[in-house]
Amino acid sequence: MSKENAGNFFEDFQPGQVLRHATPRTLTAGDQALYTALYGSRFALQSSDVFARQLGLAQAPLDDLLVFHVVFGKTVPDVSLNAVANLGYAAGHFGAPVYPGDTLSAESEVIGVKQNSNGKTGVVYVRTRGVNQDGALVADYIRWVMVRKKDPASAAPEPQVPDLPDAASADRQAIPQGLDFSAFDFAAAGSPHRWDDYRIGEKVDHGDAMTIEEAEHQLATRLYQNTARVHFNQHAEGQGRFGRRIVYGGHVISLVRALSFNGLGTAVKLLAINGGTHAAPSFAGDTIYAWSEVLDKSEVAGRPDLAVLRLRTVAAKDHACGGFPYKDAEGRYHPAVVLDLDYSVLLPRA
Amino acid sequence: MSKENAGNFFEDFQPGQVLRHATPRTLTAGDQALYTALYGSRFALQSSDVFARQLGLAQAPLDDLLVFHVVFGKTVPDVSLNAVANLGYAAGHFGAPVYPGDTLSAESEVIGVKQNSNGKTGVVYVRTRGVNQDGALVADYIRWVMVRKKDPASAAPEPQVPDLPDAASADRQAIPQGLDFSAFDFAAAGSPHRWDDYRIGEKVDHGDAMTIEEAEHQLATRLYQNTARVHFNQHAEGQGRFGRRIVYGGHVISLVRALSFNGLGTAVKLLAINGGTHAAPSFAGDTIYAWSEVLDKSEVAGRPDLAVLRLRTVAAKDHACGGFPYKDAEGRYHPAVVLDLDYSVLLPRA
Amino acid sequence: MSKENAGNFFEDFQPGQVLRHATPRTLTAGDQALYTALYGSRFALQSSDVFARQLGLAQAPLDDLLVFHVVFGKTVPDVSLNAVANLGYAAGHFGAPVYPGDTLSAESEVIGVKQNSNGKTGVVYVRTRGVNQDGALVADYIRWVMVRKKDPASAAPEPQVPDLPDAASADRQAIPQGLDFSAFDFAAAGSPHRWDDYRIGEKVDHGDAMTIEEAEHQLATRLYQNTARVHFNQHAEGQGRFGRRIVYGGHVISLVRALSFNGLGTAVKLLAINGGTHAAPSFAGDTIYAWSEVLDKSEVAGRPDLAVLRLRTVAAKDHACGGFPYKDAEGRYHPAVVLDLDYSVLLPRA
Structure with missing residues (x-):
């Protein structure tokens, strides 16, 4: 058995399937410092513990998009290793603030599949949920990607396309x-x-x-x-x-x-x-x-x-x-x- | 009203004016790690908690120049967004050591203005003070910059040039x-x-x-x-x-x-x-x-x-x-x- | 006396000599975040406090190779500033896990010297030990480097080459x-x-x-x-x-x-x-x-x-x-x- 992760192909996705993603990640003040160095963000809530406390939080939360990217990153080996294109996002929400020391993990449910007319690729829709160590939702979103088929000759699945809220x-x-x-x-x-x-x-x-x-x-x-x-x-x-x-x-x-x-x-x-x-x-x-x-x-x-x-x-x-x-x-x-x-x-x- | 910050022009500065700068910043071990990666600094006091304790501090303080740059950065949107040149520094001092978890903020007092003979620019002198969450001084310095006038036709202010200690x-x-x-x-x-x-x-x-x-x-x-x-x-x-x-x-x-x-x-x-x-x-x-x-x-x-x-x-x-x-x-x-x-x-x- | 560190030359090394290296270093979550950003490592033990606790550790340890590189870095000013080539490593072991807040220091013992036939360089063998603030070993290894002689006319030392376990x-x-x-x-x-x-x-x-x-x-x-x-x-x-x-x-x-x-x-x-x-x-x-x-x-x-x-x-x-x-x-x-x-x-x- 080959040990290398070959990723999932279009045929591997079925609506209702739940993918539990790997690599739980404890985020720290180090991640936030890097995030600041990468983008120069100046929003005061994420920059200052004092400002965050004035607004009722325990300390400055990590940047919302840092949380989003970490959740997103976990899905790549399972969802988009064989993706031709990342087509879109929808219905993304942020939940509990994430603080240094919190550990994030993620899972995705396949909510739609539709083979393309060329027979070589198909669109996969997933809803991804990121949670902290207590199971509280920190971010979720729907994403759809175009994924290669492993075998162009394989039968097309019943198309199922979710309603995408705008x-x-x-x-x-x-x-x-x-x-x-x-x-x-x-x-x-x-x-x-x-x-x-x-x-x-x-x-x-x-x-x-x-x-x-x-x-x-x-x-x-x-x-x-x-x-x-x-x-x-x-x-x-x-x-x-x-x-x-x-x-x-x-x-x-x-x-x-x-x-x-x-x-x-x-x-x-x-x-x-x-x-x-x-x-x-x-x-x-x-x-x-x-x-x-x-x-x-x-x-x-x-x-x-x-x-x-x-x-x-x-x-x-x-x-x-x-x-x-x-x-x-x-x-x-x-x-x-x-x-x-x-x-x-x-x-x-x- | 335009929402974009246009910065201050030469006419906007008057001696005695106090500018309270935005973006309080909690510094962490993450910032110090980045600082080390950026410069490779090896001074033992900032590198080692053990060394710092041997010298009587609670732990390794953040690098002095990291503190200086963070204080300086806060002044840019108010002081030097329309600067033609950063002319000099003087009378800079370091105060209380800054430790991971401290939150810095800064304000500047305008201590001098002098229009240039070309009528298009002027020199602005400010004294900037950076403080921690307890109001203790962490760094202060005088800086002078050449700033554009908004309207070359506006009247020149009374020149006022501070004594700059050498x-x-x-x-x-x-x-x-x-x-x-x-x-x-x-x-x-x-x-x-x-x-x-x-x-x-x-x-x-x-x-x-x-x-x-x-x-x-x-x-x-x-x-x-x-x-x-x-x-x-x-x-x-x-x-x-x-x-x-x-x-x-x-x-x-x-x-x-x-x-x-x-x-x-x-x-x-x-x-x-x-x-x-x-x-x-x-x-x-x-x-x-x-x-x-x-x-x-x-x-x-x-x-x-x-x-x-x-x-x-x-x-x-x-x-x-x-x-x-x-x-x-x-x-x-x-x-x-x-x-x-x-x-x-x-x-x-x- | 020149204040610049000129490093050690081949003649400066004698078997049995112990070099206590400078720059103790407190490692933090910031260093681990940078390590992740530099390599994209995904091994769960170092990525997640939750995963580390499931395996019996107090929290996620820092990456083993981060520890190795920090120990190695300390040896450079004493061992390899005048090195022509880094020839090899052997017998490297990892000891106590290193956690954020631990302070590492290092020393090396010279375990062999052998002048090269050209008379201009020689090979120096050292065993380096990195320890934490409690003196517990965190990593050790043998390394050999080719180092320039200061004076090509100086006498060759008695060759001494350690047994290198494979x-x-x-x-x-x-x-x-x-x-x-x-x-x-x-x-x-x-x-x-x-x-x-x-x-x-x-x-x-x-x-x-x-x-x-x-x-x-x-x-x-x-x-x-x-x-x-x-x-x-x-x-x-x-x-x-x-x-x-x-x-x-x-x-x-x-x-x-x-x-x-x-x-x-x-x-x-x-x-x-x-x-x-x-x-x-x-x-x-x-x-x-x-x-x-x-x-x-x-x-x-x-x-x-x-x-x-x-x-x-x-x-x-x-x-x-x-x-x-x-x-x-x-x-x-x-x-x-x-x-x-x-x-x-x-x-x-x-």
């Missing part, structure tokens, strides 16, 4: 227990802007930009224990489609979240990732700019201290975002756009 | 409480040299050298949450003065401090930064060498265990320092020199 | 106290393979590969406080033998250990490094692949829960390892081979 449902927007923005310190946060100051349709150019280096995206992706080969092997990728290593899409998500501080500094807590599209791959040497649009606003019953913004943040490479590049009349992305992310954040109202 | 005054050299070098372990420190072994005017070639990589200075500068654009945006800088990203000057300071271990291994504690000049910008690919000269020696009243060396450390790029490159007869820096740093360190006498 | 002796394979694999969680570990599933002579292609970046090996080597010049100074190395900085050999060892997860995921604990040869230098840009062969299997008396595999892991650069590249009929390494490592690991049997 935004995380409001009832799932669980505010972490104890979190209270009444004493929100806007000077410490670095922005005076309340939830009430933003209007639906408002666009913000985040102005700042970051150029990606090979060492940076490799360090990040390994930190998440995501060892998908396309990110690391120049010898093989040099012969591939792009001639280069492909940057893990989540690295770009974290970059634009950090860039969005400039204009959204009070959006200190992610609640949900409603959907996301990697419009084009990113590579070392690309300079990532970002802009955001307020898609929706919603109050939280009984909470005068905080409320929710639904945002679209768009990343563009080698293209400043003062003109808000997005889609053309036919719905095709502007050629500079690499990421189109729909997500929800908590802001103070006080 | 060395940190002796009375400010606060030895951290409890620090006692009586039991200094020279073998563990990696150098046999006491304060008494150094003479004024003595020069040391540090011999070692480090080549800077883009990923390294970007990781460092983001770790300090210093997001000044010139360090990160190749797309824009490629069109700029140098065609390249500029390395944060503090990155070079930390590099040469680490290189200075070879010859100054017992200089385990920084007391003061008396002044500093970035003689030329540094870029990825530059190899940094360093040498030091003993400018002065001073005893500390009632302390037979330790004393102070005032040092000049000079960094040169792509140029070995056996010949101690510095200034020519007209006072112009040798073309290889990138940094001229005047600072004070504590050494054991026992 | 594998760590079984009695030295100390299982960490309390470690018990009875409750080994194979799903969490990411591999179903027990010790019993491997047979002597079996070969595993690890499939994955990693391309080395300059920033990565520099960060790693500085993290270990190994400041040997050839790894860091492009200005000087650009004029040298290879025209490039040389990657610290230990960086390649850690890379292939991480790559070996794919096929050896249950080999969660290193016991010994029996021997190692860096067959060729590695440089930034090299893509490292690896394969392993089971050299031997041994049970541990009274332990039905675990047993030992002795492995050879071979690293090749820019060459996939499906064909298991190694040596030709004359015993010369395949030109792609950069590392030939002989070591022992613990696996579960349950």
